[in-house]
Amino acid sequence: MLSPALLSAREQTRHSLDLIPKPQKVEIGEGVFKLNSATAIVSDDSFNAKYLAGILNGSTGLGIREGGNKEESNTITLSINPESDIPQEGYLLSVTPEKIVVESSTSKGSFYAIQTLLQLLPPSVYGNPTGDEKWEVPCVRIEDSPRFPHRGLMMDVSRTFFSLDYIYRFLDWMAYHKLNVFQWHITDDNGWRIEIKKYPELTEKGAWRGPGEVLPSAYGSGNKRYGGFYTQKEIKEVIEYAAKRNIEIIPEIDMPGHSKAVISTYPQTGCDNKTHFISINGEVKNVWCVGNEENYKMLDNIIKEVAALFPSKIIHVGGDEVNMDNWKECSKCRALMKKMKMENPAELQNYFMQKVEAIINKYGKTMAGWDEILDGGTLDPSTRIYSWRSVRKPLEAVERGHQTVLQLSEYYYFDMKQSPAERGHNWAAIIPIERVYSLDPVESCNIPENRKELVLGAQGALWAELLNKPSRFSEYQYYPRTCALAETVWTNQELRDFNDFQTRLEKTHFERLFHMGIAFRVEAPGVIYKGNRLVVTLPYDWAVVRYTTDGSEPSCTSNIYTGDIVTFEPEKFRFATFYKDLFKSITVTADNIVPDYIKPETVIETSFGEQRSFPKSNITDYNFNTYWRTERTGVEGDYVTYLFKEPVKCSRITVNTSIPDIDLYGVTDGYVEYTYNGTDWIRGDDFADNSAVIVPQDGKEIKGVKIVFTDTTDALCVALQDLKIE
Numbered sequence: 001m002l003s004p005a006l007l008s009a010r011e012q013t014r015h016s017l018d019l020i021p022k023p024q025k026v027e028i029g030e031g032v033f034k035l036n037s038a039t040a041i042v043s044d045d046s047f048n049a050k051y052l053a054g055i056l057n058g059s060t061g062l063g064i065r066e067g068g069n070k071e072e073s074n075t076i077t078l079s080i081n082p083e084s085d086i087p088q089e090g091y092l093l094s095v096t097p098e099k100i101v102v103e104s105s106t107s108k109g110s111f112y113a114i115q116t117l118l119q120l121l122p123p124s125v126y127g128n129p130t131g132d133e134k135w136e137v138p139c140v141r142i143e144d145s146p147r148f149p150h151r152g153l154m155m156d157v158s159r160t161f162f163s164l165d166y167i168y169r170f171l172d173w174m175a176y177h178k179l180n181v182f183q184w185h186i187t188d189d190n191g192w193r194i195e196i197k198k199y200p201e202l203t204e205k206g207a208w209r210g211p212g213e214v215l216p217s218a219y220g221s222g223n224k225r226y227g228g229f230y231t232q233k234e235i236k237e238v239i240e241y242a243a244k245r246n247i248e249i250i251p252e253i254d255m256p257g258h259s260k261a262v263i264s265t266y267p268q269t270g271c272d273n274k275t276h277f278i279s280i281n282g283e284v285k286n287v288w289c290v291g292n293e294e295n296y297k298m299l300d301n302i303i304k305e306v307a308a309l310f311p312s313k314i315i316h317v318g319g320d321e322v323n324m325d326n327w328k329e330c331s332k333c334r335a336l337m338k339k340m341k342m343e344n345p346a347e348l349q350n351y352f353m354q355k356v357e358a359i360i361n362k363y364g365k366t367m368a369g370w371d372e373i374l375d376g377g378t379l380d381p382s383t384r385i386y387s388w389r390s391v392r393k394p395l396e397a398v399e400r401g402h403q404t405v406l407q408l409s410e411y412y413y414f415d416m417k418q419s420p421a422e423r424g425h426n427w428a429a430i431i432p433i434e435r436v437y438s439l440d441p442v443e444s445c446n447i448p449e450n451r452k453e454l455v456l457g458a459q460g461a462l463w464a465e466l467l468n469k470p471s472r473f474s475e476y477q478y479y480p481r482t483c484a485l486a487e488t489v490w491t492n493q494e495l496r497d498f499n500d501f502q503t504r505l506e507k508t509h510f511e512r513l514f515h516m517g518i519a520f521r522v523e524a525p526g527v528i529y530k531g532n533r534l535v536v537t538l539p540y541d542w543a544v545v546r547y548t549t550d551g552s553e554p555s556c557t558s559n560i561y562t563g564d565i566v567t568f569e570p571e572k573f574r575f576a577t578f579y580k581d582l583f584k585s586i587t588v589t590a591d592n593i594v595p596d597y598i599k600p601e602t603v604i605e606t607s608f609g610e611q612r613s614f615p616k617s618n619i620t621d622y623n624f625n626t627y628w629r630t631e632r633t634g635v636e637g638d639y640v641t642y643l644f645k646e647p648v649k650c651s652r653i654t655v656n657t658s659i660p661d662i663d664l665y666g667v668t669d670g671y672v673e674y675t676y677n678g679t680d681w682i683r684g685d686d687f688a689d690n691s692a693v694i695v696p697q698d699g700k701e702i703k704g705v706k707i708v709f710t711d712t713t714d715a716l717c718v719a720l721q722d723l724k725i726e
């Protein structure tokens, strides 16, 4: 049931357009155009007409037909005139009570007019109609075209494998937001996911990780076989589907680093160094050997197939985060450095990139790479630079004459958390939606006027190592932040205003996202305790916040918050925002109530050694933000014992592993033990999601807690935390 407050808020939205991304020019007229079963679509582009009819008929059930005559009333005309001076992706949309007319110079413009038209209809036009809708379009005249030609999202399918079905839906969602580039990060250390006919083992072996596979398990895939890949036929179909929706697919074959999947499959492609230097992601043996000339033949064969498969003129070859120490010890790389009189291994990277660039150019394509490829030498000015490491990188790229696309980690890495307590990383920044919206890709990067055209646009990215938790994690991380990005790259800067955007988002666009089938992130309520009252700040005016009074997770049947709650036990309350009782925010307690954990003096006994930057002492200081990172991975027989100086009386001990609030480097295979007398150990729970809980028998004091490892953990180290004793 919708509360009255909710209904009236919805009512207010009826007459507002709330378009995202905001068009460049909107004039609101009088009256509405009513869709009915006699409405006809007259079009110069058969795909666009079918696309529009498909969506409209799917939701309205009106049986709107294609055909008819644009002179007649009750028509939607999609007229394309290549001679017109409307920009490539631009359109004019005019809605009167008699007819809807779209003008554009290309089918792309016409496609975007359709997206705007859909947003002018009730949100359930995208799916799940109630049957009570009025299928009416308010009269308007909209003149629109994008600010930037490159408006994208990047998806990492290597660390997490996404199904084809999901990718199709993802592309639809992009189209609804007028995004036009999908960067398919299709190879990386943890899985090669594109069929290469000449090297079938790349996917027969390199697409899989787990026991007995060439790739070890990683990122919580645990001790099961994990992976998958896309055949060239499947990729071709995805490319065609995307192209019809004006989305270019750019493949990224990451090299010379991030290549563990290749090197594990074909070990001769790697270097012969004896010391294995670790990449920033904790991988070893993941760098192509630059000095092995045979490698360029293999790369040529791979690129040849990629170039033939993808119509995009761009092939992205990564080039990021190479641990070049590997090259310093390799006999072939050393010999090449000597022969070429190179002093610095960065010059080897440049050598590699130039060779790859020549191969890519030979197949009629242009190279793109992350901003590291500018280090160590020059590249052809045609090479496109994807700036990620800092806001200074776009300027560096354009000053050197390269086109650049912004995928700045501090703004557009959607694997980052949206607030401190949420899932995700935080190494680049905490990235709430305001932060995504705040950046002007030109002004904020100090791009001079005469280099502006080299900034092609921006894209958001989800690096996918926090595997599949929660199950809606992809949508949770991408949306609604993608909506902010879409407006950044479409709408002229002078029209952009965060508060206005947020109002459109919350009033109407959330509803559209829901009907599009996107399980987007919902903002948690703010809760404080003052004067014996719990006071909740709703994240938006008509949000539904539910709560429990016994420390349990709120569910869609929990009480709805309607006003201050008087209590003397605020620590027992839990709150969450619900969207249509289907998905909810994280669960929160009052901000100013810190749980009163018991903090006994504790010593650690362990089979692990010390690690200097993240020392063992971090897990006995009861600072819950710091942690101990072991110097190696955990294997069967390893243990970590927490021994209490004095026995502890408590109701519950939570043994968390992994980096605090980030699901990385936890214990994947193991269990806990505990002791009442200091000698006899009682087996407790197995670790699940990096955690185990001990509940002692009533009144019994505990003398120690032990983590017992039963198998190899799936990262190069283990992260351990302080015990949470209640």
Ligand code: ACM
Residues within 6 Å of the ligand: 320, 321, 370, 388
């Ligand atoms: C990157 O984040 N390594 C491009």
Ligand code: ZN
Residues within 6 Å of the ligand: 270, 271, 272, 288, 289, 290, 291, 292, 327, 330, 331, 332, 333, 334
């Ligand atoms: Zn080498």
